[in-house]
Amino acid sequence: MPKAILSLLLTALLGVTACGRSKTQTVATPPPISPAAIKAAALSPADMGSGWTPKADASLNTVQIGGRIGATNVSSPPAQATTAFTQKNGSGFVSDTVFLMGTPVLARAVIDAHAQAATTTSWAQTRSEGGLTAWQISGPLGGLDPPLGDQMFATRLHARITDEKGAKTERNVEYVVYRVGRVVAFIITQDVGAASFARKQEAKVERAANGTP
Numbered sequence: 001m002p003k004a005i006l007s008l009l010l011t012a013l014l015g016v017t018a019c020g021r022s023k024t025q026t027v028a029t030p031p032p033i034s035p036a037a038i039k040a041a042a043l044s045p046a047d048m049g050s051g052w053t054p055k056a057d058a059s060l061n062t063v064q065i066g067g068r069i070g071a072t073n074v075s076s077p078p079a080q081a082t083t084a085f086t087q088k089n090g091s092g093f094v095s096d097t098v099f100l101m102g103t104p105v106l107a108r109a110v111i112d113a114h115a116q117a118a119t120t121t122s123w124a125q126t127r128s129e130g131g132l133t134a135w136q137i138s139g140p141l142g143g144l145d146p147p148l149g150d151q152m153f154a155t156r157l158h159a160r161i162t163d164e165k166g167a168k169t170e171r172n173v174e175y176v177v178y179r180v181g182r183v184v185a186f187i188i189t190q191d192v193g194a195a196s197f198a199r200k201q202e203a204k205v206e207r208a209a210n211g212t213p
Helices: 002-019 037-043 102-119 196-209
Strands: 052-054 079-088 091-102 122-126 133-137 151-162 168-180 183-190
Touching: 037 079, 037 091, 037 183, 037 196, 052 122, 091 196, 102 151, 102 183, 168 196, 183 196
Parallel strands: none
Antiparallel strands: 052 079, 079 091, 091 183, 122 133, 133 151, 151 168, 168 183
């Protein structure tokens, strides 16, 4: 259902754009962006420093704002890269994903979908390993002024986790998604601030958006 919602939103946005044109317009061809440039834009061990351990075979973060939209709802991008890191001394976790979208309109739709989904301020998600996470939007995210990229959505979240055995844990999460042209980037952190990592990633994403690894 969440993927269907995003697909409908993208279709609607593209339809509105097309219907709004009174005459034929020349559409600029986006600059070529290689999969290598997208891969290079993701956070690396060098970006993270010695206090972090890279996670092997990192997968898309499953947090969905409003229970409706997140990195797992971006369907069939031309290129993508994901990395994740665990804190060596602490409970910190950092996950980042960079997507190349087909057009800036599609990239914009991802950010717009987050803003719309955030009108739902509490929701629950089942966990792939079993159990449930109850999510609550807990307030705005600081440290990102000026905002990242061309368009940004960012928020603080509080997670109440019940695992498959019934044990309960609470975590603080910071969620950032932004775009530079047609490149969309996610930074999601647990028990550690997102802003500094997001700024490092933004510089790399800007290079990727220009087609430079």
